Amino acid sequence: MNSFIYSYPTTQYFGKGAAKKAFDAELSKYGRKVMLAYGGGSIKKTAIYNEIVNLLKCAGKEIIVFSGIMPNPTYVKVQEGARLVKENNVNFILAVGGGSVIDCCKIISSQACTEEDIWEMEFSKGRLPVSQIPMGAVVTASGTGAEQNAGAVITNEEKNIKTGVFGAHYDFAVLDPEYTLSLSMKQVVSGAFDTLSHCMETYFGTGGEYNLSDDINEAVMKNTIRNIRAVMSDYNDITARGELMWASAMGENGILKIGKITDFQAHQIEHQLGAYTNCNHGQGLAVIQPVLYRHIYECNIKKFARFAVNVWGIEKESKSDSELASAGIRALEDFIKEIGLPTSFSEMNIDKNTDLKTIADSTNITEGCCKKLTHEEILEILKECL
Numbered sequence: 001m002n003s004f005i006y007s008y009p010t011t012q013y014f015g016k017g018a019a020k021k022a023f024d025a026e027l028s029k030y031g032r033k034v035m036l037a038y039g040g041g042s043i044k045k046t047a048i049y050n051e052i053v054n055l056l057k058c059a060g061k062e063i064i065v066f067s068g069i070m071p072n073p074t075y076v077k078v079q080e081g082a083r084l085v086k087e088n089n090v091n092f093i094l095a096v097g098g099g100s101v102i103d104c105c106k107i108i109s110s111q112a113c114t115e116e117d118i119w120e121m122e123f124s125k126g127r128l129p130v131s132q133i134p135m136g137a138v139v140t141a142s143g144t145g146a147e148q149n150a151g152a153v154i155t156n157e158e159k160n161i162k163t164g165v166f167g168a169h170y171d172f173a174v175l176d177p178e179y180t181l182s183l184s185m186k187q188v189v190s191g192a193f194d195t196l197s198h199c200m201e202t203y204f205g206t207g208g209e210y211n212l213s214d215d216i217n218e219a220v221m222k223n224t225i226r227n228i229r230a231v232m233s234d235y236n237d238i239t240a241r242g243e244l245m246w247a248s249a250m251g252e253n254g255i256l257k258i259g260k261i262t263d264f265q266a267h268q269i270e271h272q273l274g275a276y277t278n279c280n281h282g283q284g285l286a287v288i289q290p291v292l293y294r295h296i297y298e299c300n301i302k303k304f305a306r307f308a309v310n311v312w313g314i315e316k317e318s319k320s321d322s323e324l325a326s327a328g329i330r331a332l333e334d335f336i337k338e339i340g341l342p343t344s345f346s347e348m349n350i351d352k353n354t355d356l357k358t359i360a361d362s363t364n365i366t367e368g369c370c371k372k373l374t375h376e377e378i379l380e381i382l383k384e385c386l
């Protein structure tokens with residue numbers, strides 16, 4: 001295992017009624033003005049909005065509403081939120097939603113504390129923001145684990161880039177599985193697949209063959225697979241939803257990444273696909289990941305063989321590592337079909353004339369991938385996904 005430093009700043013409130021417990025314990029630490037940020041309005045169709053507003057009022061907070069954060073949040077929306085925070089001297093940001101709302105607020109929080117443009121600061125000047133407005137996250141759609149880390153995935157439409165922008169950690173996160181009960185099955189499954197994807201991207205990264213992080217990771221992957229099946233057979237299975245919510249947190253709270261250099265090449269490809277097509281994140285990964293793995297598994301054959309045996313339960317018998325590795329990737333593909341995720345871009349209604357070359361050429365090549373891909377290979381992979 002590589003050397004590491006691990007510290008963790010986000011307090012987790014998990015389970016039924018977690019929002020009240022969190023707000024009672026946390027909100028008195030911050031000033032009166034709270035920006036309540038949410039997405040396109042799903043929280044207003046359920047009891048979540050009223051519940052959160054009542055809890056904030058009971059805590060004596062003045063609410064400044066910031067709504068309309070879209071899936072795949074844009075940099076323009078970040079700037080709109082930051083202006084609102086500054087104009088109203090907001091003391092605390094409460095993000096209520098899925099990964100998009102949670103990510104957007106991370107960068108709003110930093111942008112509101114500086115006159116510099118955060119994008120320019122990070123990508124042109126190579127500096128990271130140093131001050132932020134404190135924040136809490138109430139997760140209504142799990143899978144991304146965005147409430148667990150300081151990175152936010154933001155789409156800069158002007159530059160045609162969807163990428164990770166460094167923000168801040170949340171001070172606390174509310175994980176109440178009941179808040180996910182109104183999600184469509186499509187979103188539950190694509191979110192949960194995102195968790196599985198994060199686990200795989202971490203597992204196949206570099207950093208030693210046998211370590212505790214990978215042992216824990218196998219347990220999280222098996223748990224995620226089992227609970228996706230459980231939710232699909234009983235939509236209201238709150239235990240399974242809770243397991244998926246915590247697995248999502250485990251995927252991104254850094255525990256599985258300890259001592260490793262993570263891969264995340266599939267994510268880099270999917271993010272650029274998203275920049276050009278605004279596609280659903282989990283669905284994009286479901287199409288890309290098996291195709292990518294067929295291109296790279298020979299460079300990490302023992303790990304892919306171990307994945308087949310330990311995660312998918314494939315019998316070793318007299319199979320070679322290569323046969324096992326291929327069987328593991330097939331098991332992943334079969335699972336993707338079983339849970340109704342797409343296996344091609346056409347199933348995602350992505351236009352076949354999408355400029356895949358530009359997407360490939362603008363995709364980041366990651367350090368942790370077992371095979372250092374070229375942009376030409378990424379183009380081949382994207383074409384195979386059509």
Ligand code: NZQ
Pocket residue numbers: 038039040041042043069070071072073097098099100101103140141142143144145146147149151152153179180181182183184187191194252267281282
């Ligand atoms: O906007 P509203 O009306 O709330 O509707 C949302 C949205 O349409 C809806 N939704 C959320 N909670 C709901 C609900 N509908 C009914 N009931 C509820 N309880 O779900 C739709 C999708 O929401 P979104 O937040 O976009 O989904 P997700 O959580 O999958 O987040 C995706 C974003 O996170 C980024 C992705 O790239 C994408 O931009 N990621 C962030 C990561 C991070 N920061 O660590 C890691 C991930 O790899 C990922 O890249």
Ligand code: ZN
Pocket residue numbers: 144194197198267281
């Ligand atoms: Zn993801």
